[in-house]
Amino acid sequence: MSQSLTNAQSATVHKPGSQVMVDMLLEHNVDTMFGYLGGVVLPFFDKLYDAPINFIIPRHEQGGCHMADAYARATGKVGVVVATSGPGATNLTTGLATAMMDSTPLVAISGQVRTDLIGNDAFQEADTTGITRPITKHNVIVKNPNELAQAFREAFYIAQTGRPGPVLIDVPVDMQIAQCPIPPKEKIELPGFRVRHQGHARQIGTAVKAINEAKRPVLYVGGGVIISGAGQALRDFAKKANIPVTMTLMALGAYDQTRPESLDMLGMHGSAYANYAVQNCDLLISVGARFDDRVTGALTNFAPHARVVHIDLDPSSISKNVNVDIPVVGDARQVLEAMANEVEYRPRKDWFEQIASWKARHPFQYDRQTDVIKPQSVIEELHRQTGGEALICTGVGQHQMWAAQFYKYHRPRQFITSGGLGTMGFGLPAAIGAKLACPDQTVIDIDGDSSFNMTLTELSTAVMYELPIKVCLLNNGFMGMVRQWQELFYGRRYSKSSLKNPDFARLAEAFGAVGISVHKKEQVPAAIEQMLSETRPVVADFHVDPEENVWPMVPAGKSLHEMDGLDIFEMA
Amino acid sequence: MKHILSALVLNKPGVLAHVAGMFAARAFNIDSLAVGRTDDPSLSRITIVVIGDDRVVEQVRKQLAKIVAVVKVQDFIGQDVVARDLMLIGVTCVPEKRPEMMALIEMFNGKVVDIAQKYVMVEIAGPESKIEAFIDTCRPYGIKSMVRTGTVAMARRARSKTEL
Ligand SMILES: Cc1ncc(C[n+]2csc(CCOP(=O)(O)OP(=O)(O)O)c2C)c(N)n1
Numbered sequence: 001m002s003q004s005l006t007n008a009q010s011a012t013v014h015k016p017g018s019q020v021m022v023d024m025l026l027e028h029n030v031d032t033m034f035g036y037l038g039g040v041v042l043p044f045f046d047k048l049y050d051a052p053i054n055f056i057i058p059r060h061e062q063g064g065c066h067m068a069d070a071y072a073r074a075t076g077k078v079g080v081v082v083a084t085s086g087p088g089a090t091n092l093t094t095g096l097a098t099a100m101m102d103s104t105p106l107v108a109i110s111g112q113v114r115t116d117l118i119g120n121d122a123f124q125e126a127d128t129t130g131i132t133r134p135i136t137k138h139n140v141i142v143k144n145p146n147e148l149a150q151a152f153r154e155a156f157y158i159a160q161t162g163r164p165g166p167v168l169i170d171v172p173v174d175m176q177i178a179q180c181p182i183p184p185k186e187k188i189e190l191p192g193f194r195v196r197h198q199g200h201a202r203q204i205g206t207a208v209k210a211i212n213e214a215k216r217p218v219l220y221v222g223g224g225v226i227i228s229g230a231g232q233a234l235r236d237f238a239k240k241a242n243i244p245v246t247m248t249l250m251a252l253g254a255y256d257q258t259r260p261e262s263l264d265m266l267g268m269h270g271s272a273y274a275n276y277a278v279q280n281c282d283l284l285i286s287v288g289a290r291f292d293d294r295v296t297g298a299l300t301n302f303a304p305h306a307r308v309v310h311i312d313l314d315p316s317s318i319s320k321n322v323n324v325d326i327p328v329v330g331d332a333r334q335v336l337e338a339m340a341n342e343v344e345y346r347p348r349k350d351w352f353e354q355i356a357s358w359k360a361r362h363p364f365q366y367d368r369q370t371d372v373i374k375p376q377s378v379i380e381e382l383h384r385q386t387g388g389e390a391l392i393c394t395g396v397g398q399h400q401m402w403a404a405q406f407y408k409y410h411r412p413r414q415f416i417t418s419g420g421l422g423t424m425g426f427g428l429p430a431a432i433g434a435k436l437a438c439p440d441q442t443v444i445d446i447d448g449d450s451s452f453n454m455t456l457t458e459l460s461t462a463v464m465y466e467l468p469i470k471v472c473l474l475n476n477g478f479m480g481m482v483r484q485w486q487e488l489f490y491g492r493r494y495s496k497s498s499l500k501n502p503d504f505a506r507l508a509e510a511f512g513a514v515g516i517s518v519h520k521k522e523q524v525p526a527a528i529e530q531m532l533s534e535t536r537p538v539v540a541d542f543h544v545d546p547e548e549n550v551w552p553m554v555p556a557g558k559s560l561h562e563m564d565g566l567d568i569f570e571m572a
Numbered sequence: 573m574k575h576i577l578s579a580l581v582l583n584k585p586g587v588l589a590h591v592a593g594m595f596a597a598r599a600f601n602i603d604s605l606a607v608g609r610t611d612d613p614s615l616s617r618i619t620i621v622v623i624g625d626d627r628v629v630e631q632v633r634k635q636l637a638k639i640v641a642v643v644k645v646q647d648f649i650g651q652d653v654v655a656r657d658l659m660l661i662g663v664t665c666v667p668e669k670r671p672e673m674m675a676l677i678e679m680f681n682g683k684v685v686d687i688a689q690k691y692v693m694v695e696i697a698g699p700e701s702k703i704e705a706f707i708d709t710c711r712p713y714g715i716k717s718m719v720r721t722g723t724v725a726m727a728r729r730a731r732s733k734t735e736l
């Protein structure tokens with residue numbers, strides 16, 4: 001061996017792989033992570049014993065993955081989760097798919113059986129990279145000690161560069177034991193992984209010209225605006241150009257909903273005024289949104305009078321679902337800032353008057369007179385008592401839509417929900433992750449009884465780590481959203497859509513949390529007051545109207561303006 | 573419309589599975605797929621023939637490019653390309669028919685690579701249309717078995733002014 005080679009080798013530090021893994025987490029400023037033990041991750045956990053990392057053990061790997069996901073959504077940092085091989089890794093999959101659909105930066109570490117056993121159906125072996133390939137942005141199995149450190153560096157880089165997403169690193173147990181080098185940190189160069197941050201100047205120019213000429217423009221913004229930290233840029237741009245803003249479920253909070261230019265959420269259960277505005281606009285400016293079918297309704301008749309500007313970091317989002325007239329590939333914040341420099345103010349008086357009249361005529365409504373507890377009223381009261389400041393997480397279903405309609409968000413990262421995958425059971429673990437990320441904020445999981453049932457075991461995690469999250473359960477005794485569809489489209493045949501629930505308040509007490517049961521309308525304000533004042537985790541179980549529906553609704557296959565349920569209250 | 577896409581990918585395990593899985597997951601149809609090494613040992617080339625309208629194929633191209641291990645994707649549509657398939661085909665051929673068969677093989681620029689009492693195996697390369705034509709020609713004799721690679725393709729160099 002030549003002299004120079006020996007020198008180069010001795011200059012590189014070698015450590016057991018398990019220690020390299022911990023070092024890599026610290027190198028990327030990981031101070032909080034989530035995960036669950038198992039045979040093939042024991043070397044790694046042994047090194048975690050002394051590591052300055054706040055480690056949270058969920059009760060199920062899915063919960064841990066959602067916690068890491070929400071932690072990332074609340075902070076913008078990369079969430080980290082670890083699981084053992086086989087069942088540990090398969091339990092991560094729902095969480096990975098959830099993060100993938102909503103573009104959350106995540107690094108998931110899975111243990112794997114020894115490299116010499118791979119492919120032999122060894123105990124707790126699963127083809128983790130094979131299983132998770134379509135639900136991760138990238139994944140890799142480390143089979144060479146020389147590649148371990150780099151795998152971590154690339155994982156953190158890929159997870160948060162460009163359109164974020166989950167990256168999984170599968171680490172066989174022998175790699176954790178082997179001596180692995182930690183080469184000096186270099187700039188990461190991945191051939192073929194290029195991200196265009198700045199929009200193309202000519203495309204921006206074309207977009208600005210169209211915006212200046214537009215008489216009835218609408219900004220339609222998606223989760224990309226929150227991910228890119230474009231909240232302020234959006235406000236500045238919308239103000240300077242004088243354009244109303246509608247948000248997708250994922251973007252709620254990107255624009256201050258208390259402002260008159262806010263059209264709130266659009267889409268299947270969006271506001272009538274947002275949907276009318278989109279259907280009548282002459283220019284639709286989409287920023288960091290992807291024309292999801294829950295947003296567009298019938299594609300052929302979506303925004304029929306509009307030219308479409310689409311600003312997105314991911315070229316594959318552009319013209320995927322609708323034909324875009326002016327595509328701008330770039331980061332939402334940078335493009336909005338560039339456009340704000342060039343765009344000109346237009347009064348658009350007629351357009352804003354039209355919008356104001358739609359807003360006045362069709363606010364989100366429900367029957368406020370009845371004696372039963374209306375789920376929407378609970379959220380309104382929650383909004384009132386928290387001054388609109390709480391960080392809200394949700395499960396999936398009607399309660400999620402009501403949380404989107406009746407709580408008014410004013411800052412990015414204030415609303416954390418599984419939009420793309422629609423994962424029931426996301427709410428409670430998400431609240432735990434968000435509370436760890438934002439200990440000073442009031443974190444509330446607005447949940448449905450069926451969603452809550454899926455992951456409520458994580459109450460035990462909240463109690464163990466003394467995380468005073470608040471579960472606001474809108475308990476209708478049904479899989480409400482499913483029941484609504486059965487009512488509307490299957491002749492009210494409620495096939496298998498109700499469960500026998502436990503007494504959630506007593507269950508909460510058994511976990512060591514506080515339980516509150518609410519059956520009467522007049523008890524709601526006091527119950528919320530108590531819920532907000534508790535210093536322990538609390539479950540407030542509101543027994544709400546079992547057959548309340550989410551309105552308005554664009555039935556599947558209909559165009560956005562063809563909403564049902566707008567005149568329900570006028571008829572009554 | 574038929575498009576030939578050429579993707580340069582990292583020569584790492586799982587990349588082909590990723591590409592093939594993406595096609596299945598997004599319901600894109602693959603007409604043919606050919607993989608092989610390149611002059612750079614760290615890279616492989618995947619040539620994929622897809623049939624679809626321009627918008628679908630544009631999505632395919634973007635989704636391919638999005639895969640981290642995919643370095644570069646080209647759509648050869650509208651370009652002057654050389655596209656070739658390779659086929660081995662075993663055909664029934666009794667001794668009396670041999671001269672006739674040989675003439676056909678010659679016409680198609682094929683090569684006899686195996687021969688038995690009542691059988692020939694022919695190697696033939698060329699554009700897909702030529703391969704198809706040869707298959708049709710062999711059919712009346714009786715095809716015993718055949719195997720084809722997918723299409724591989726390369727764009728012709730744009731001729732510079734001095735060459736003209
Ligand atoms: C894991 C999972 N399984 C099934 C579904 C389908 N699904 C969507 S909403 C819903 C019912 C949700 O009921 P609940 O959590 O009680 O909320 P509600 O609609 O009553 O507010 C179901 C079953 C889903 N989204 N996620």
